[in-house]
Amino acid sequence: MSKNETVKPTNFIHQIIEQDLQEQRHDRVVTRFPPEPNGYLHIGHAKSICLNFGTAVKYAGECNLRFDDTNPEKESQEYIDSIIEDVRWLGFEWAGEVRYTSDYFQQLYDWAVHLIQQGLAYVDHLSAEEMRQYRGTLTEPGKNSPYRERSVEENLALFEQMKSGDLPEGSCSLRAKIDMAAANINLRDPVIYRIRHAHHHQTGNDWCIYPSYDFAHGQSDAIEGVTHSICTLEFEDHRPLYEWLIQNLPVPCVPKQYEFSRLELNYTVTSKRKLKQLVDEQHVSGWNDPRMPTISGLRRRGYTPAAIRQFCDMIGVTRSNGVVDVAMLEAAIREDLDANSPRAMCVLRPLKITLTNYVEGEEEWFELPAHPKDDSLGSRRVSFGRHILIEQEDFEEVAPKKWKRLATGEAVRLRGAYVIRCEEVIKNAEGEVVELLCTYDPATKGANPEGYKANGVIHWVNAERSLPCEVRLYDRLFSVADPEADKTRTFLDYLNPESLVTLTEARAEPGLAAVAAGDKFQFERMGYFCVDSDSRPERLVFNRTVTLRDSWAKIQGQ
């Protein structure tokens, strides 16, 4: 194989795979994405999904979707459904049917029996508390359970009894007989089967004993012919156990476990427990609240699968712990949306303008491109008239330095229309500006003004033709980069009170009348927005996905 025929390795796992392929340890690559259905998928899972499915695509192999469902009490069909939807939405397809570890419960049980027969597992009657004491500590070895040396026959009978349903939860468990003095605590006779009189979402009441993660995972990998079992760093200490089980059981093949570091993102949290807490305590509207770092939240926020995949490419795969700046995620979605979303004008906080020299009742329609660089996105028509609306923040009575918007006595271009000049400011009793009287320059349609210059360009809508809409301005969920840093406080103390600002007076250009949930636009000069599922034809609702880069804000900040 010549040098340019080899696929360029993009991370250490791909390097390992290429070596395995070259040295013919494997002739194909099989990976798997093994979520436990006990919560919704989040951006950290997206990294694992892109790695596992992306690796299969890259090497023309296969990736299975397998629900690691060995703990029925915490799992549910709702989570399974959401996970399937999210993986598909991200653009990946698994090999064959969706798989479940529970599909293998009988095989796993038989292998547990095999282990007992080999004298490598025993039924223990130690209580959870006693087991903890016998386990020793990080610096002291554990000691053997008094039940450790039972005969194979006795163990077989006892295990059968565990399975039969006669024994209460916690009364006993099946343990691998390895080494209570091992420096690696995972090797101190780990529990591999426990009694749970619980209804299982897949197997119903077929079983009352369930395998532990350690006993299920590697063997499931082997059953599926997984070659590279990729997981996160915290499982590294489990690898010797993974290998011990594979070696001591008559499994059909020998999968290998490799670990990478999980994704941490600043200004958010990515622990399932904490995300569930945010939902349960109603700090957010649900798992798919647009502020959540869940896949479903990002989707509702207006993120695209391509942007999330791009983000995962950007951050790479390594074994070092780090915290990725959320600005990288934002850069990824901006890149996609800038290239692909049609432009529109929407005035978020309207300020009335009357064009005193424009005939009342008169109306013009202008045809504007939907995208400044991509004609294939077509065009749209916007209505112009005597009464228009502009953004409140686009007017100052006295123009600051470098002001490129409207100010008293000054001229500004209305995007795609005419240049107007502010002649008079009307205020209410409180002294607030409520309306501007302006004149328009009829000679400036598609032409530069003569003899003077406009400050800049602002967006606008026709007051009479514009569509009333609600706009939800989303910002980062937490107001500090690391909400978990201060161990004396809870992450909830750092929730950003302005993570959601709802605007109810916004007005969008008339062409947006027929939008559907999920449609994405750039509202010029304001950011990228998508139509929320709450949107109705008579009451449009838009979510702000992300703002535009704002160099004016930087200038002001200086």
Added chain:
RNA sequence: AGGGGUAUCGCCAAGCGGUAAGGCAACGGGUUUUGAUCCCGUCAUGCGGAGGUUCGAAUCCUCCUACCCCUGCCA
């Protein structure tokens, strides 16, 4: 002397003994009927620290330091 890991720019990350890629951010400048996009430029004599090996070290060796994970019948 518990075990297992990780340290390269503010953040992510290439590098695999031949003289520090790239992206994000930041900062200058140009184009622009979006203060957007786009374009150009700047941004590690330095790779956690100290020694050592070598003609040559981020890469090899030794010692040290910091941080992460592990004492669920969770995954």
